[in-house]
């Protein structure tokens with residue numbers, strides 16, 4: 001094992017979240033401030049204690065699709081009048097959770113003591129009442145000529161592959177082809193998340209769903225149907241990442257950061273990875289397990305990115321809960337991943353049913369579960385270890401968190 | 407199914423990508439290749455990942471390959487377009503370990519008949535200053 005596990009110097013001392021909903025009609029900044037105030041208060045701190053600020057993706061990626069980016073760290077620093085010793089944001093790195101990992105690194109390096117980290121989405125309001133949009137102006141229609149794109153997206157968008165739904169559908173198609181995975185396998189993830197959402201008052205879709213409902217849903221891009229895709233929402237999630245010396249001052253229960261996975265092997269691409277049945281999360285997961293004495297058997301709940309159901313399936317395999325290609329058996333009848341099962345999965349309903357809080361909602365739920373505050377959906381037996389994964393297209397990151405400092 | 411997908415987004419041409427996107431003018435698909443070690447490089451970067459040479463040159467390929475994966479898109483992202491097929495094509499010049507793969511469309515095959523592994527060949531459609539590679543089944 002690596003000799004120094006620097007992320008263990010950090011704890012998640014506070015968690016916060018704004019209201020979450022569809023077309024709230026509020027500004028991204030007002031949602032962000034609500035989440036940040038909630039997190040700082042939860043940590044028993046004031047804004048004057050905050051000396052670090054981090055986010056994903058920052059202000060620069062807001063043009064990708066409307067409402068994708070939240071306010072930049074400069075705007076939030078100004079809105080909260082923070083004095084910072086360390087700050088940073090970006091859309092590159094080990095997925096959304098990379099911002100939280102950066103905060104832990106800054107704390108471990110002694111650059112800051114209390115880092116505020118936030119992720120804000122307002123895709124529901126920004127995309128209006130129309131249907132979900134493609135990327136890069138695709139589908140915007142109207143005058144002004146055909147939109148032009150550069151970078152890696154130029155090799156996807158001109159062919160009508162304008163959404164991560166299209167790109168990940170081709171991972172799913174490979175998985176189906178190579179391992180005999182079926183739509184029912186993905187359906188178990190959608191059904192599980194919907195069951196859990198029924199116990200989460202903040203979730204968007206709470207009505208029960210059956211396998212027939214799932215199989216009968218309209219196709220988005222084969223083999224992914226409507227219920228394989230997450231639901232855009234407005235909302236902001238925030239954390240305070242503090243030095244572990246502060247853990248005993250936290251009014252509630254501090255959440256320890258036991259290990260993080262930041263590795264990325266192979267090509268960082270939606271379409272160029274040689275084996276698209278596998279996930280870029282595999283290298284990050286291996287790296288994370290190499291930084292801890294804990295194993296899959298110790299994990300009491302998993303909060304795995306579900307922008308699309310196939311990502312969650314590949315994450316279960318990449319993390320080693322079953323071997324690559326075995327998800328069909330592992331997920332059969334959904335019992336293992338249910339609230340009563342051996343690996344309660346996406347217990348707040350995930351992005352599929354609770355809303356697309358873009359990775360941060362999953363870490364938030366991991367903390368809520370470890371702190372025993374999940375109400376009706378609380379995993380029984382005082383969960384002590386949770387694994388969180390974010391990303392899963394070209395990039396991914398993962399984190400193992402514990403009840404109390406590591 | 408849509409036969410030819412009307413272009414709603416096009417690449418922004420620059421010195422690094424221009425020769426890939428305009429290669430189809432004479433009906434040939436060209437992929438960047440290292441003149442020193444022969445490695446194929448896609449998307450084009452202007453450098454060879456194997457030997458780090460900058461001596462690379464768009465080089466004609468056969469235009470034949472196999473479907474590595476595909477999806478039939480039904481979501482009306484563009485409002486007025488019917489289902490269409492997005493394919494990942496592994497060109498025959500690549501290998502399993504280092505596939506030479508491009509994303510494109512498969513045209514002229516019914517959705518239910520598209521299969522992983524089917525043989526396909528390239529053709530081009532002209533859109534403004536760009537020749538978009540498209541594929542059809544080899545029968």
Ligand SMILES: [Zn+2]
Nearest residue numbers: 440443454457
């Ligand atoms: Zn070379």
